[in-house]
Every structure is written in structure tokens, then in C-alpha cells.
Amino acid sequence: MTIEALSHRGWNLFARVLQEILAEHGLGLGHLDDRTHIHPEKVRRLQRSLKIPKSFPVLNIDEMEQVISVFQFKRNEKTRLRAALLxxxxxxxxxxxxxxxxxxxxxxxxxxxxEQALEEHMHDLVGIGAIKGGIIMSGESEIDRKLGSALAAIDHATLALHLSxxxxxxxxxxxRAQQARDGFTLAIVELDKAVPSLKANDAWHVWHDEAQNGLTAAQSRLASLGA
Structure with a gap:
């Protein structure tokens, strides 16, 4: 299968499954920032991650709760999202x-x-929310080009926190919580190195806040685990 065909299916499995579920509700990823408090910058990266490999933005735990509540996802849809995260x-x-x-x-x-395994063990679950190369690609922004390592660290840390x-x-x-803490810390360091013109960009503030909030959540998770 060609790269184009794979891209058409969607590289980021989480974004793809979320898009499929929303489509069943007659909606798309573009409705996330219209009907929830998810920032358009997060939506942009989710959409872009369908088109390029090695980009894995996901919703954080609070955003996941919002989406499930606002769009009234059914139990099997929550299971599909949880499977997609893993x-x-x-x-x-x-x-x-x-x-x-x-x-x-x-x-x-x-x-x-x-997904099949989670369906078979549904009675054990308490819901997804409680589990509290050089080419400029389509949709790429200056933030993607110059702060890609910071964004990748945020993606990795967010996944790690979900897995915790x-x-x-x-x-x-x-x-996993330690991985999340370290990833968010690294992202903040990388973001803080940005030149003033980038720091004036609204997207920089979105991702800096995301990293800072993620770090707080990871630290809270570690505290709750007694670590």
C-alpha cells in the first residue's frame, strides 16, 4: 500500500478513531473546538497527525471527559477510544x-x-475518564517546524499519563507517571528556549500551558501514588 493510501486512512490511530466516532454522530474533528473548550491549535495538530507519520497528539484526560460528555459517547465508543489510546x-x-x-x-x-479484549472485560472498567525528513508537510506551521521536539515530548508525556x-x-x-513528568518538563524547557517572536505566537502559549498543566497533573498523579 502506498504512503498516500496509508495517509488517507490516517496515521495517528487515536485521531482516526476519534474522527470515526464523531463521523457516526454526523460530526468531525473540526467540531471539537466549536462545541468544547479544546483549543483550535490542538484540533489543528490532531487533523495534521492523520496526514503525516510519527505525530501522536492525543486529548488529555480533561479534554477526553469534555468530548465524551458533550458528544454523548456511548459505552462502546468510550471503549474504542480507550483502545485507540493504548x-x-x-x-x-x-x-x-x-x-x-x-x-x-x-x-x-x-x-x-x-478493543475486543476491553469489550470482553467491560465489567472491570470504570470508564475512560476515570482512567483518569525535512519536507514541509501540509498543515505544518512555524511552531511545528521550530518546536517539533517540544510538541513530540508533550504528545509522549500525555500518552504516558493516560497509561499510568x-x-x-x-x-x-x-x-508511566514519571515518564509523563519528565516529558512535560522537557517540553517546557524546549518551549522556554524559543525566540521572542515565537513566544508571541498564540500557539506557543497554548502548548506551554498544555505542558505546564500536564506537569501539574503528572506530579499530582505521582503524589496520589505515594511516589
Whole structure:
């Protein structure tokens, strides 16, 4: 299958599944900032991540709660989103180890397995919210080009924080929360290095706030875990 065909399906599995669920409600990703408090900059990156590999923005826990509530997602739709989060974390890991096309195909297969497993163990769950190369690509902004490492750190940290809430083992809960804390800290450091003209950009403030709020959430998570 060609890169174009894979891109048409959507690289970021989380964004793809969210888009599919919204489509079943007669909506799209573009409605997220219209009907919730999710910033248009976050929506832009979600949409862009469907078109390019190795970009994995996801909604944070509070944003997920908003979307589920505002759009009245059903139980099976919440399960699909939770499965997509887990599969996207695996996809992100695979992207650094094998070629992008194979990583996506593998993650797609894993997504189906995870979703089935979650459906079979639905009684054990308490809901997704309580689990509290040089080419300028289409939709790329100056923030993407100059602060890509900071945005990637935020994406990775947000996934890690979700996984901390998903993990069964205490050790993994702590480890994932620590990864989230370190990722958000790194993102803040990278963002603070930006030149003044970038810091004047509204998008810079959006992602700096996202990283700062994420760091606070990760620290709170670690405190609740006694770590």
C-alpha cells in the first residue's frame, strides 16, 4: 500500500478513531473546538497527525471527559477510544523501531485485539475518564517546524499519563507517571528556549500551558501514588 493510501486512512490511530466516532454522530474533528473548550491549535495538530507519520497528539484526560460528555459517547465508543489510546502508544513505540508503514499496520491489528479484549472485560472498567525528513508537510506551521521536539515530548508525556491511569501494576503506574513528568518538563524547557517572536505566537502559549498543566497533573498523579 502506498504512503498516500496509508495517509488517507490516517496515521495517528487515536485521531482516526476519534474522527470515526464523531463521523457516526454526523460530526468531525473540526467540531471539537466549536462545541468544547479544546483549543483550535490542538484540533489543528490532531487533523495534521492523520496526514503525516510519527505525530501522536492525543486529548488529555480533561479534554477526553469534555468530548465524551458533550458528544454523548456511548459505552462502546468510550471503549474504542480507550483502545485507540493504548494502540497509539504501541504505534509510537514501533515507529522508532521499524518502518512507518509496517508500524501502522501492526498497530491497526493490535487495535482490533485491544478493543475486543476491553469489550470482553467491560465489567472491570470504570470508564475512560476515570482512567483518569525535512519536507514541509501540509498543515505544518512555524511552531511545528521550530518546536517539533517540544510538541513530540508533550504528545509522549500525555500518552504516558493516560497509561499510568490504565496500568494495573503499581510499578507501571509510577513509571508511566514519571515518564509523563519528565516529558512535560522537557517540553517546557524546549518551549522556554524559543525566540521572542515565537513566544508571541498564540500557539506557543497554548502548548506551554498544555505542558505546564500536564506537569501539574503528572506530579499530582505521582503524589496520589505515594511516589
Amino acid at each position: 494502540a497509539t502508544s504501541i504505534e509510537e513505540t514501533l515507529m522508532d523501531r521499524i518502518n512507518s508503514e509496517d508500524a501502522l499496520r501492526a498497530a491497526e491489528q493490535i487495535l482490533a485485539i485491544i 491511569h490504565n496500568a494495573d501494576a503499581q510499578v507501571e503506574r509510577v513509571e
